[in-house]
Amino acid sequence: MTSEPLSLPAAAEPTAYSRLMRRVLGQKAFVIGIGIVAAIVLIALLAPVLAPHDPYLQNLSARNVPPFWYAKGSWVHPLGTDQLGRDYLSRVIYGARISLLIGISVVIISGLIGTTLGLAAGYFGGKVDMLVTFLVTTRLSMPVILVALAVVAMIGGSLWIVILVLGFLKWDRFAVVMRSATQQVRSLDYVAAAEAAGASTTRIVLGEVLPNIAPHLIVVATLEAASAILLEAALSFLGLGVQPPLPSWGLMISEAKAYMFFSFWLIAIPGTALALLIFAINLAGDGLRDIIAPEGRS
Amino acid sequence: GKSDNSVVMAYDQAPESVDPFFNNVRIGVIIGQHVWDTLIYRDPITNDYKGQLAKSWKWVDDRTLEVELRQGIKFHNGEEFDADDVVYTLNFVSKPENKVTTQQNVSWIEKAEKLDKYKVRITTKKVFPAAIEYLAGPVVIHPNEYYEKVGPAGQNDKPVGSGPYKVTEYVPGKSIVLETNPDYFADSPKPKPTIGKVEIRFIPDRQTQMAEAISGGVDFIMHVPKDQAEQLEAAPHLQVVSGETMRIVFMQMNSQEGTPAPALKDERVRKAIIHAIDRETMVKEIVGKGSRVINTICFPSQFGCTDHGAPKYPYDPEKAKALLAEAGFPNGLELDIVAYRERNQTEAIIGYLQAVGIKANLRFLQYAAMREQIRGNKAMLTHQTWGSFSVNDVSASTPVYFAMGDDDISRDPEVRDALNKGDNSVDPAVRNASYKEALTRIAEKAYAVPLYSLPVYYVATADLDFRAYPDEMPRFWEMTWKK
Amino acid sequence: MANSSDIVLEVDGLSVDIRTAGGTLHAVRDISFSVKRGETLCLVGESGCGKSMTSLAIMDLLPKAATKTARRLAFAGEDLSRAGKGRINALRGNSMSMIFQEPMTALNPAYTIGNQLVEAYCLHKKASEVEARERAVFLLGKVGIANAAERLGQYPHQLSGGLRQRVMIAMALMCGPELLIADEPTTALDVTIQAQILRLLADLQRELGIAMVLITHDLGIVARIADRVAVMYAGQIVEEGPTASLFNAPRHPYTQGLIACIPVPGRTEPGGRLGVIPGVVPSLVGEVRGCSFRDRCTKAQQACLDAPPVRETADGHRWRCILENAA
Amino acid sequence: MTALIEAHDLTRSFEVSRGMFKGKRTLHAVNGISLDIRQGEVLAIVGESGCGKSTLARMLLGLLPPSAGAITLEGQDIRSLGRKGMARRVQPVFQDPYSSLNPRRTIASIVALPLEVHGIGTAAERRKMTIEMLDKVGLPQRFADRYPRELSGGQRQRVAIARALVMKPEVVVCDEPTSALDVSVQSQILNLLMDLRRELNLTYVFISHNLAVVEHIATRVAVMYLGRVVELAETAALFKAPRHPYTKALLASVLTPEPGLGIPDTGLGIAFPDPLNPPSGCPFHPRCPERLPQCASVVPQILRDETGAVACHLHGQGPAPH
Amino acid sequence: MIGYILKRLGLALLVALAVSAIAFFLLRMSGDVAIAIAGEGARQEDIELVRRTYGLDRPLVVQYVEWLWNTLRGDFGTSIYFKTDVATLVFAKLPTTLLLGVLSLGFALLVSIPLGVLAAVYANSWIDRLALAIAVVGQALPNFFFALILVMLFSITLRWLPVSGSKTWANFIMPTIALGYYVAPAFMRLIRAGMIEVLSADYIRTARAKGLPTRKVIFKHALRNAVVPVVALTAVQLGFLLGGSVVIETIFALDGLGYLAYQSITFKDFPVMQVIVLMLSVLYVLLTLAADIANAWLDPRIRVA
């Protein structure tokens, strides 16, 4: 006899989705981080709608107008104008596009390279692993900023060159993390089971291994995106990054630093925007790491 | 500061070598003129030539110059100055294998010979009237015994000259300390210094320099951008001095065979570009005091430089758009622009071009890389500056870019012929006429965009009494403290 | 009942709650038992039924997320729930000690076993290092480790699992405890080693007159070593009694099912069907009312929705069920 | 009964590094094992942790190439069968039900994977076969679209069994399929395995260290010690009259739930063998209570007879036949 | 042990070789050194002359092999810009950079170890969150921006510290903070994560079960194990600091390797660039080797038996 009221809630856990959501929402840091990132992405997407002026429209007779909260400021240019009289708010808004574009593109390039190398090293081991480890060591032993500076200095800075250079330099963490994650997954029985089922190596790598290391991939990707954005800013700061008049935040900081002692807002505004974006991405990445961490254990 | 009778100057770039023949940066020239002397001295105000190490000189023929030397001058190490020093120095630096950095400063020298202890003969390779100008500028005289012994490397380690200041401490890449030469000869056109000690620190970052100036860490900085200089003026303990220099700013437009921007072959496009740029406003708002708009590609004070009769292209964006439409670009066009300094000015130019529909992509490069682009016929627009080595003659400016040399990217034989005629004549009238012809044709054809001359801004502690010269040379030997 | 002064550990109404993302997990629910000097009590039950939480609660080693409540938790007559941190530290490792399940990870890899052995002795007995080492050598010999003096300088990774577990035992005995709690001390070991270690433990316990709580999920071990057995299910003790009585006449349906699951040579027919307990363990999150075994119980009734009564026989065999005997 | 799978002198060694500063050493995980697996039997392999059971299993599955020796399936070298060919005939069930199921796949897709790999049927047909298989192992259809983490250990092990059987293999290699499970679940799985064997006429290689389970389920038992098979016999014979001292000790160590018997004294030494440094001669001699003088130096040959095989100096001398 | 070290040194050599080749070809392929050497205003014939006198007209591979051969002999070539021996130049600047690197590392460790331990011991409390906030903000603030703010605050407003130069120890305070603050978060996270993991380890429970006081459990049993990965990170970060001091050295006019690197990049001073890159890579590999040895010393499981 198994009448209804006799049954008890089973120990089996709630559905993956609701559990994940609970863990996600439990991670306040993640929620805040992803919220800010989403807002910045939205701003970037809606830039033409949100920006009050053309970010490239210069007016040399209205240069370095302070933001509205200064006595000399006005609401025509809520955040004032820059050294060529361009609307600062519009430039900051358009700058989000550049930073995000850089972050995302660099991560795509370096992620592809690094993940491929890491997967190969972790899955095949042996000589392949040795080769990849050697490549990673070689790559790590060359300071990114120096190499990036040198290369950009030689071929001349531009958005795509910066993206390509950083993309080809920043794959190391992907490779390292993917390698160890792959090694870990590779030794699990479900990979052996797939092998025993006759699945091809490609199928195993793409169907069994990759989905299970994807969370690590996402975490690395977020953190690397943040670091790529910062690196671009550093390159631009040294005058070897994105080229004017593109409104990159790093470039804006670089141009504004000339005015920092007397018109602090010029550097503080893009500096804050940049720091906020990096802060939010890191927060989200951290949160993500914590969210996926228990899953890895089990 | 005034209290210890010393000046700390900051400069953004370290010279590769203190030996003036082995660097090509402004700070190198500055140090060179303080530590060494030249045979001849050009008065920066009157532009008259005076004897310095030379007592007198005269052209024996078109290619031979005889120089009578001053007696009783000693180098910092006690070595006596005589004809041997001059002969050794000139013969050493003019040999290509000795790899003097800026070859054109010395490549005109065929040889130098000692006539007697205080007399030398200098032979030029071809007719070279500008020799006096060079002898009054970059060609300093080294002490031969010392130089022979230690070579350029030793001269960089422990520099020895005969100038008003001697080097007492030098850490390459970091700082150099100059102190008054107590034995400096009294007859020199450079007066005996008042400022006892000049320390030059190499601070690469302009903001750091500014911060040092504000916090009193340094007393003297130069090449301060206009906006910053104006801001620093507000600080009570600082003063700002500015003046025009001979450096002109212009844009080349690649219209030669095989140009990557065929649109630039169309005169209307080139004219549109000139019309698009509001030079007056640029000068007023971002270039600064001491600058003026130029209409031809030369510095106005240079011999032969004129804009009479040359067409002028006032700021007129509507006309620019109309010209572009006429040339078949109603929707504008996209061009690359290479540049290597004054990035904010390039940016403003880009902004003006953008306003008439020309999207200019900036490629900001090191000078060498830019030059490579130009010479490789890969550049479209170039944002150039040219200082003529402070030589006050058109032969030092316009021909460099229009006489079909390596850097000529319009390559008009008519212009070349006119320029060559001017360069190779000794008759001032012929020269004036030829240069005018060339400059007018350049302007008519709109081969280049003449922009403006560059000013130089100095920011210094308010106590210091000094003036700015067009050759961008601070002269510490003549500076004094305000009462 | 025996003389109350013989009771080393007394647990009355112990509950352990763990805060989890999904709500409060009632890992241990109102359990009571006591252990006398020289007695071995086995806590047996399936994975997750709260055995470890019980032992950790006694030792005050619960994870941060867990809280315990008890009507009484007394060691040698002293109420631990009222004792301060200092007092607990003075007792722990001194008169009550513990052996953990994983001999591979329970020793600090960074220190020699000598260092780890003497640590507690020096602390609690205010003994010198030399004295402590002497005692360590003595005890290592006792747990069957040859050339013990040399072993003191070795690091845990240099020892095999069986040796490490012996070191753990020696470590627990260093200060001469009155109570020894062993949480699955042999699960990680091979059968032959397991037999050796258990034998050693049983001998030492008898020899030193220690009160021992042995936690395991292996009914075979329980049957061979325990004086008394407490069977746990879903955080509760569902049946408790003297070993023989419990194995020979299990009263609770869960205990009965458990015993029937195990193939016993001679009793179960080779290749034949084994007894089963259908279904799975209930979730311990939230309030569990009534008998927690009811949905796996073939004899469940409407009455099981209420808390089942505790029944007891004369020999101290107790169980929680509405039925007198489920068999 | 005919031999379905035959292993000839199988050896597998690993190069293991023992920490950064030490060189690599060769570890002989499996050291010259010859076995036959007969059609329809349940061959149990028992032995202590690290003795090479899993390594042997992986070689039998074709997942790990032997360093030496060969495996034949009905006389054909399994290397010539290829991964897919092997997959149709031999399938595994692993010990850990947590790591043997891909957490990112649904139960149905896990079970259907072999069908997909071999391109059997349309998606709908595969789905049908999967549901049938799940039903056969006692999992209702509603589990099909759940993820492994929503299942209990026993349920997961059922999924693993379903995956192994969906291709209708002849041999199933079970590597400690119940050792991670509670006893109440273990009996369910054991019953299931026995039912399926009867129903589908399967051959099992059953790896375990639980002798009670082995005695219950196996028809033949191979006892391994440090990479070698030391004794092989029919189950009943082995449990009744073990011949190798290690087998005897193993049997003595079994703790059945019979109160009052106390803890047996196995009489074994405590020197646990280091597989990187195997003892000379008979690998068991340092712990053996019946050690003979030659045990320390001479590796005992395997002696095969009608009851099975044994490798011990106490039982016959001289080279084994063949 | 010796064998291991030899093997690692061999690896270092291989890495150095690879790096030198990459650096050489990368640097040479995209720019004409001759023009850089000839300088502003040089004519084509001057450039040709330079090309010939410096041997830049030969195939790249030949130039590389020659460079490699000279390097192996200890002749690192002559700086194109400074005209002096590269080795002298580089080694003259190395101490400043090393000092800055070590100081920043020390600062980072000083900040991050206590913070990391606290954050782990009080995981999920406000202390943990505060530490996390400090870390995340530290990583989000571009170090050049942070450096400028420091200058604003301490030199301009408060006038406590000199802006630039390397004359006195006071010159090193701001660069140390600016550089160290940027790497501290990585250490803090690592220590926090390591401590949290270690604190939940079985042997910590063992230690507590022995009745050891909390302080001893944390500092003797936990930290010792949590600190092992920090050593490896320290090596990596020191490498990073040496390479990453470009911006900071430029801002604070510290005459170190970073600024020299920046200069040689802008002046296309290939010989100097190559040696700096090569030296940093060798340094990196050696540092990781040192870290491994230190790890082995800390972790007996790796140590020689």
Ligand SMILES: Nc1ncnc2c1ncn2[C@@H]1O[C@H](COP(=O)(O)OP(=O)(O)OP(=O)(O)O)[C@@H](O)[C@H]1O
């Ligand atoms: N740190 C924790 N956080 C949340 N739940 C926990 C934690 N530790 C244990 N639990 C839960 O508490 C319950 C009791 O756990 P406990 O460790 O006491 O079981 P056990 O009987 O010792 O099991 P095992 O035989 O597996 O050791 C289990 O349901 C477990 O999932």
Ligand SMILES: Nc1ncnc2c1ncn2[C@@H]1O[C@H](COP(=O)(O)OP(=O)(O)OP(=O)(O)O)[C@@H](O)[C@H]1O
């Ligand atoms: N991939 C590998 N690399 C190195 N050594 C290995 C590898 N796989 C197994 N070994 C070693 O080979 C020996 C046999 O391992 P195996 O897993 O076959 O043992 P087992 O009998 O299955 O043990 P258990 O009962 O613990 O599962 C062990 O000492 C193990 O450490």
Ligand SMILES: [Mg+2]
């Ligand atoms: Mg002389």
Ligand SMILES: [Mg+2]
């Ligand atoms: Mg195994």
